[in-house]
Each structure stands twice: as C-alpha cells, then as structure tokens.
Amino acid sequence: MPDPILNLQGVTKTFGGLTAVKDVSFSVARGEIFGVAGPNGSGKSTLFNCMTGIPFGPTRGEIMFNGKRIDGQRPHAIFRAGLARTFQKDAEFPDLTAWETVALGGHYGAGLRGSMSLDAAEEALDLVQFDTSRRDMKTADLSVYAKKQLMIASALVARPDILMLDEPASGLTRPEITALDELLIKVNEAGVTILIIEHVLGLLLSVSQRLLVLNNGAVLTEGEPQEVIRDPRVVEAYIGGAAA
Numbered sequence: 001m002p003d004p005i006l007n008l009q010g011v012t013k014t015f016g017g018l019t020a021v022k023d024v025s026f027s028v029a030r031g032e033i034f035g036v037a038g039p040n041g042s043g044k045s046t047l048f049n050c051m052t053g054i055p056f057g058p059t060r061g062e063i064m065f066n067g068k069r070i071d072g073q074r075p076h077a078i079f080r081a082g083l084a085r086t087f088q089k090d091a092e093f094p095d096l097t098a099w100e101t102v103a104l105g106g107h108y109g110a111g112l113r114g115s116m117s118l119d120a121a122e123e124a125l126d127l128v129q130f131d132t133s134r135r136d137m138k139t140a141d142l143s144v145y146a147k148k149q150l151m152i153a154s155a156l157v158a159r160p161d162i163l164m165l166d167e168p169a170s171g172l173t174r175p176e177i178t179a180l181d182e183l184l185i186k187v188n189e190a191g192v193t194i195l196i197i198e199h200v201l202g203l204l205l206s207v208s209q210r211l212l213v214l215n216n217g218a219v220l221t222e223g224e225p226q227e228v229i230r231d232p233r234v235v236e237a238y239i240g241g242a243a244a
C-alpha cells in the first residue's frame with residue numbers, strides 16, 4: 001500500500017505469561033474505514049491500547065502514523081499528533097454540559113486555548129450532528145445515543161486524522177445503530193480515517209471497507225469484509241469463542 005496513514009509491524013503485547021497481541025502487522029489507507037473483528041478476548045482492545053498508548057504501548061513492534069514512529073510515545077503526544085480514540089465505557093462528566101465536556105477535551109486533551117477550544121467543540125458537535133438544543137444539558141441527562149455522539153465529538157475535538165472507535169454500537173437500539181452508521185460515514189467523508197472495533201456485525205460490515213480479524217491475539221485474516229466474514233476459519237473462531 002503506497003503511503004499508508006498507519007502501519008503496524010510485529011506489534012506484540014504481553015502481560016506476564018499471557019500474550020494478548022501476537023506479532024500483528026497491517027496497514028490502513030488514508031481515508032478508509034477499517035474494521036477490526038474477533039471473538040471476545042481476541043486482543044482487539046489491547047491492540048487499540050498499544051496504538052494510542054492508553055494505558056500502555058506495545059511490548060514489541062513498530063507503529064508508524066503519518067510517516068512517524070509513535071510506539072513508545074506518551075498518550076497525549078499521540079492524541080495531539082492526530083490519533084484519537086473512544087473507549088468501550090462512556091467516560092462522562094455527569095455535572096458538565098455536553099458543550100463543556102467537548103470544550104474541556106479541546107482544552108486539556110488537544111491543548112487548545114480560549115476561543116480555539118470553543119470553536120473546535122462547536123465544530124465537533126456539528127460534525128456528530130449533536131442537537132443544538134441539547135448542548136447545554138448536563139451529560140447525565142442525555143440519552144444513550146447522545147452520550148455516544150458526545151464521546152465521538154470529544155475525540156474529534158482534536159481534529160484527528162484517525163478516529164478509533166471501540167464498540168461504539170454497544171447499548172444502542174436498532175434505529176440508533178442505523179443513525180450511527182450514517183454518522184460514521186459523514187465523519188469519514190469529512191476526511192477522517194476510521195478504525196472500528198464492533199461486535200454488531202451488521203454495522204461493521206456496512207461501514208468497513210476492509211476488515212481484519214483477530215483470534216487469540218494474532219491476525220487470522222484481513223480483506224474485503226464480505227469475503228472475510230465467510231472465511232471458514234473466521235466462522236470457526238466465532239463459533240469456538242461462543243462455545244468456550
């Protein structure tokens with residue numbers, strides 16, 4: 001792949017005697033939506049952790065982002081370089097308004113000061129189509145879907161080149177998943193490369209242009225999503241995982 005935005009070579013993460021991510025290598029093209037699948041415990045979140053440095057980098061391997069090596073860099077440096085992520089659990093500040101939550105991310109996370117942080121917050125909330133009449137509501141009073149929008153906006157406030165989403169559809173209803181699908185396409189069309197971990201296969205297959213499947217920490221296969229998902233080894237990994 002010429003000029004990938006992200007390139008991983010031999011990324012490995014061990015916890016004592018457990019190898020959670022094993023010698024993982026892949027590239028992500030600028031502007032694509034790249035899906036990451038795999039059964040529970042296959043290493044997906046650990047892989048995201050290694051890339052963002054939150055809370056740790058890889059034990060071994062090399063991660064190149066925008067042509068620069070980022071493994072071993074501090075999480076805030078990686079974030080400010082343009083690689084932002086969301087987490088499985090919504091990190092909300094219940095007493096802050098939606099607007100304040102995103103502006104705070106701009107101030108502390110992205111290092112934006114004064115009106116720059118406010119402008120970036122507005123831009124991020126607009127990009128996730130966050131209802132303008134709810135921007136002054138306290139985070140605790142927002143719907144599950146609005147909290148998801150807020151989580152994505154808080155990552156987008158740094159105007160990242162790559163947005164990494166860890167199971168964004170969890171807890172959403174079917175119509176909300178459809179709305180999220182449309183939202184991700186809009187964010188991508190605005191020029192943001194997306195990496196997405198998702199157990200809701202309908203969403204993952206709908207948005208991803210390529211799909212990587214992990215099993216027991218290693219890459220099982222990678223390619224065109226509809227082909228990958230029919231691969232007997234992928235079916236077996238999921239059935240084996242479900243049976244375990």
Ligand SMILES: Nc1ncnc2c1ncn2[C@@H]1O[C@H](COP(=O)(O)OP(=O)(O)OP(=O)(O)O)[C@@H](O)[C@H]1O
Binds near residue numbers: 020039041043044
């Ligand atoms: N901080 C940690 N310390 C020890 N083991 C860990 C740590 N984080 C993850 N693991 C282990 O690494 C393996 C991979 O976990 P990980 O959470 O990355 O899987 P996953 O594919 O994201 O799973 P899920 O789909 O359930 O979120 C698991 O065996 C897990 O218990």
